[in-house]
Amino acid sequence: MSKTTVFINTAMRQTQIALLKERGQTWEKWESNYSESQTVLVNLKKLLTKQKTKWSELEGIVACHGPGGFTGTRVGVSVTNAIAFGLKIPLAKIDVFELYAQRYPEEKGFLVISKINPEEFLVRGFGNLKKMFSEVAIVSEQELIARIKKKEVKLTGEILPEEKKKLLLHKNLSWLSSRKPWQLSLEKISFQKKPVEPWYFKEAKITLSKKSVS
Numbered sequence: 001m002s003k004t005t006v007f008i009n010t011a012m013r014q015t016q017i018a019l020l021k022e023r024g025q026t027w028e029k030w031e032s033n034y035s036e037s038q039t040v041l042v043n044l045k046k047l048l049t050k051q052k053t054k055w056s057e058l059e060g061i062v063a064c065h066g067p068g069g070f071t072g073t074r075v076g077v078s079v080t081n082a083i084a085f086g087l088k089i090p091l092a093k094i095d096v097f098e099l100y101a102q103r104y105p106e107e108k109g110f111l112v113i114s115k116i117n118p119e120e121f122l123v124r125g126f127g128n129l130k131k132m133f134s135e136v137a138i139v140s141e142q143e144l145i146a147r148i149k150k151k152e153v154k155l156t157g158e159i160l161p162e163e164k165k166k167l168l169l170h171k172n173l174s175w176l177s178s179r180k181p182w183q184l185s186l187e188k189i190s191f192q193k194k195p196v197e198p199w200y201f202k203e204a205k206i207t208l209s210k211k212s213v214s
Helices: 036-050 070-087 096-103 141-148 161-167
Strands: 004-009 014-021 024-031 060-064 091-094 109-117 120-127 137-140 153-158 173-175
Touching (some): 004 036, 096 109
Parallel strands (some): 109 153
Antiparallel strands (some): 004 014
């Protein structure tokens, strides 16, 4: 779409910003600590300066619009909309699940999971596991294991180390490498003129009936 594009993500535990150019991508990330409103623009300005890029050179901007917590997600989406409006450039959105999918394009199949409360995960499947969770679903750990059964399944996503350790007690589950660099393909993203809408954890459209898990 554009030769120089900015990416902003405040929907995850680590805030991410990136400058995407034809010659390569530069990513920076830091622990959010609920300070996104004070850090995102400051660090974005530093990144542009470091990459010798002017605001006027930006031709597009992408936001990770969720799902995430209310405050963090809202900050990134608001900053994205404001920059797009001020510079009169097109904008686009990508969700957390698609972002992880782009991180591991070589994998044949995996599940992206995110803990949304002490009892439940958000889950979506990709590749040959897409049929298992073709849409984002809310499930308990028990429901997740019941759906997977004894299949060999790779996982990735947003959970705490202790939650990850507990899941990996199931020998048929494994975790994709967290050392894999992040990447974003603009060819898979549709740009638009209308503002991006945030996606928060508690939207009703991402529920899963108990009956469909059995």
